[in-house]
Amino acid sequence: MVLGRQAAVDAATAVDVRRPARVPVPPPRPFIGTFWATVKETLFPDDPFRAVAREPTGGRRALAVIRYLIPCLDWVPSYSFSTLRSDLVSGLAVASLAVPQGVSYARLAGLDPVVGLYSSFVPALVYAALGSSRELAAGTPAVVTLLFTSMLGAAASPTRDPQLYASLVFTATFFAGAFQAALGVLRLGFLVDFLSHAAIVGFMGGAATVVCLQQLNGFLGLPHFTRATDLPAVMASVFSQTAHWHWQPFLLGAGLFVLLQITRYIRKKRPKFFWISAAAPLVAVIFSTVLVYLINGGKHSIQTIGSVKKGINPPSVQSLLLSSPHTWLAAKTGILTGIISLAEGSAAARSFAMAKNYHVDGNKEMIAFGAINMVGSCTSCYVTAGTFSRSVVNRDAGCRTAASNAVTALVVLITLLFLTPLFQHTPQVALSAIITFAMLGIINLRTVVHLWRVDKVDFCVCIGTFLGVVFGSIGVGLLIGAGVLIFRILLSVARPRTTALGKIPGSMVYRRMDQYTTAQETPGVLVLRIDAPVYFANASYLRERITRWIDDKEERIRAAGAEESLRCVVLDMGAVASIDSSGTKMLEDLRNSLDKRGLRIALANPGSEIMRKLDISKALQLIGDQWIFLTVAEACDYMQTNCNIETELQNVASPDEMV
């Protein structure tokens, strides 16, 4: 027997005879130690304070902490003229997009247009100091603005009660910031990852579609502007006013829209002409403003924005409603907008950083944006984040540091101080055109097709969210997406895959038989591979599934009339990352029931956590640690050479112990 064992060991792993390969049981570690290790790995996977820990003295450590919290201290000292030049260019490019976009989105959010400019000034300035991404440009995400109208519009009408509505928006912004900062400080940023890419694509697409449809109001110059966010309502409102459709604004809007589309096409073809598309919205605004001024648009029923008041952000602390009947609604809106803007922002920051090979601490970014929004809520700004549209322009313009945001802020400041009167004659349809143009950029059909081809579930999530947003409401869409995803996670936990392994001819390698057609079964041995952690949620399923595997195999053997009956089951634990008490219980039960059927059970390649748990829970003694092998090959060879079942005391766990 010993010889056979050794032969197996040698054959399998060619370990020298003096030290047969064994699976070690790790020494018991103190609970506190493992606990802190887990917490660290969970909350600080990127080890943010490594730099701090490296510093020798306390003073330098404090300095390092400050540098960690205020990233601009990293690049300011070494800031050179060449860097300044590229930051200037990119800052100007972003500004030329930010000004018209700000005005348009503010209108979309049901706010005074100037609030859009406010929101492009202070936040950009703060982000220049706190932002750790080089390419991200702070701005108001279009989808968020939509959320405001659809959620807060219920409590206060932007048109009839603008005062209350505005203060609700600022309150929501404050909550958004507080929530984001809290997530960052508690290092819970990973919760944002549960918003899957598919759900975001579907959500953005749906929101963009709705926004585009809403712009029909602007294009047709309709008197009554609906803020409903579902397709049927918007269509109804548009077609109920056929009498007031006008061709003049439509003509102008369509013209501008085509112009913008052409610039986008140019940028796609020639990336170095990025500035054309970056400046296009500004050009469109200027051109249409001048045109309307010359032809006196009012006569041709072209509505204009009207006067936009001068001056920098007024304080808005006093208008925060922290103890009103609507506070809870504002909080909900804030949390939702906070999460969604975070999802967009962190996705953007991550992808840019990866393209340039530097690391962005997601949680730090959250704290930064939390601070920005809290400051913003006190200076008449609404929720800001790192938006894709602006950041892409920023990157293409070759920005080098977050200073480009400061440049943008400066330009917006100048606009606020001197240029706002020029918006007097800007036609609303120009803004509609800009919004539609931006929104069409968000709708991402390529990814949808990709999802359908790669992952059907993701596709369902995406389409479900999209339809939910378009035909129901933003909330419905998000619920659909989240529901499908959580159900998928639960399923994947509750229904892990088990597969039979076979030996690849002429090798010591055992692989899945459904994948490798050449793999061959080992006579008398059933090799099963469990493909997931063994949890309370799947323990009983696994027990039944494994039993079924055995039944099937025995049936096949009986059908084939082979003299060689099934004698042992080898479980490949290589893919079992962890196991809990229900899991060890399951293994004990399985071992007992197999014992009754005269079958031997063996484990191959269990991880150290598994070994520790098995050892503590006495399951290891029950199975017998001579039945734990380093590799499947070793187990199989050993099994084949000598698999005589010792009839042992059948200590089945009494049901009383179950509950």
Added chain:
Amino acid sequence: MVLGRQAAVDAATAVDVRRPARVPVPPPRPFIGTFWATVKETLFPDDPFRAVAREPTGGRRALAVIRYLIPCLDWVPSYSFSTLRSDLVSGLAVASLAVPQGVSYARLAGLDPVVGLYSSFVPALVYAALGSSRELAAGTPAVVTLLFTSMLGAAASPTRDPQLYASLVFTATFFAGAFQAALGVLRLGFLVDFLSHAAIVGFMGGAATVVCLQQLNGFLGLPHFTRATDLPAVMASVFSQTAHWHWQPFLLGAGLFVLLQITRYIRKKRPKFFWISAAAPLVAVIFSTVLVYLINGGKHSIQTIGSVKKGINPPSVQSLLLSSPHTWLAAKTGILTGIISLAEGSAAARSFAMAKNYHVDGNKEMIAFGAINMVGSCTSCYVTAGTFSRSVVNRDAGCRTAASNAVTALVVLITLLFLTPLFQHTPQVALSAIITFAMLGIINLRTVVHLWRVDKVDFCVCIGTFLGVVFGSIGVGLLIGAGVLIFRILLSVARPRTTALGKIPGSMVYRRMDQYTTAQETPGVLVLRIDAPVYFANASYLRERITRWIDDKEERIRAAGAEESLRCVVLDMGAVASIDSSGTKMLEDLRNSLDKRGLRIALANPGSEIMRKLDISKALQLIGDQWIFLTVAEACDYMQTNCNIETELQNVASPDEMV
């Protein structure tokens, strides 16, 4: 290069040179096919209709379906006298426990004691026909009765408005049945598995503790009986009535309790004397009844049950409140009690079946109990399930089929028809003693200690649930348990483990370096193992974590001043069960950023799902399928022999595609 490759292949897997080992890309399967396969594996893992499918003709198949739905048809034809004898004995044993238990629990649930007898008659009869477990004995779980008082008590007081309260209980029972049946029909039984063993232990323990404390009212013969379920309230009610404490009932109760405990001790020592502890409650009732009758307990302030009305279950259909203000509350109570009784029942059925090596279809059992409860709700019964206490007696008495339930039902029927008047003089304290006795059996300290040693998280779940129930309410307890568990699942999904692998000397086996101290790094190659499916929820974390592994390794190499720099990263995909679109995206991004750093990435042993996804998503072309290896060993050898990075077009995914 080709030679080196071959050498590696031969060394690693000794595959003959003509057919180098490759990881095949599975042929594209039709979506519908895979979809149905998944659905089948998810909802019908135990393949319940195998027997049906085997039948040749349609008629015989119909018969097989009927036999599937009505399990008693399996054993009735072959029912022998010897089977009958053992079923008679066990049925009688269960009945002698069921009668006093029924009366006591009914009182605990705030119902007329006779309802407890009703609930032991009809359900037991129905289960004899529909039950597929041989040992399970249908009865009312103690914890469920507690749920009724604590949840429905809010809407109607059992003492002041017994009529409304009773009909609420029946309505809840109906909803419980409907919910259970629905779960079974939709094959969603696995959702019950999410109630972890630890949570159930904690919950049961907490409930039992509360019930025991409530019995102080009975032991002390207090006039005012509180139905509050939290420790402070119960204690307050007990100590607010110190003036009414009586020693006589306490003496009697304590005596009976000690008697019962002794019988339990005997059974533990000598299992074949099971009938002593089985009959003990009945003996206690008879003895105390006679005693109280002789000494005229009323004089000694010993409260008795009073008259219990004769006759079998009256119909209660008319009292179902399906359209009242309380319907929603009843539904909630029903769903909760339904789930909990299912959890207890299926746990019991499973463990018994496993001990005797036969299979119980969990979903079928759910349909059975659903039917039982729906029938019961129309015949004045409240929620029943397979209870441990009775089932253990049933098993120890050597039952052979579900017919023992019919025997129990028969005995209860006789009791209902002729013996109820005898309860006239039964002292309530006797019931308190029986309840306390049963509850102490539920509290399971051994498991709690076991949990602490095996799994700290499970221990927290258990204790959290326990404390929640004892000091808060049943709902609070359940929320705590569920919360911790779901958070754990989300964490395990969001924070998969990555480990560095090393080669075990003198073998081709690569194992975790933190587990196998002898494992050695391969110079210039970093072997990482991903221990979980790659999902939207952990993709970005994995990307950052892997990057950090690489940084650390390069730092170590620099510190060591080794001339051999890191050249390639091998990802062991063996434990990656599945991957979604975010996952493939992550691999593409990772490959691109590593490419920029002049690092080569290779995958070892990806499963067929992974290969298919990589192939469809074009990630395979990006990585290059010559960089996919069958084993880590093969990959490492190939990498070491020739790892010259081809400078390829750096097609980084543009951020626009991200959202």
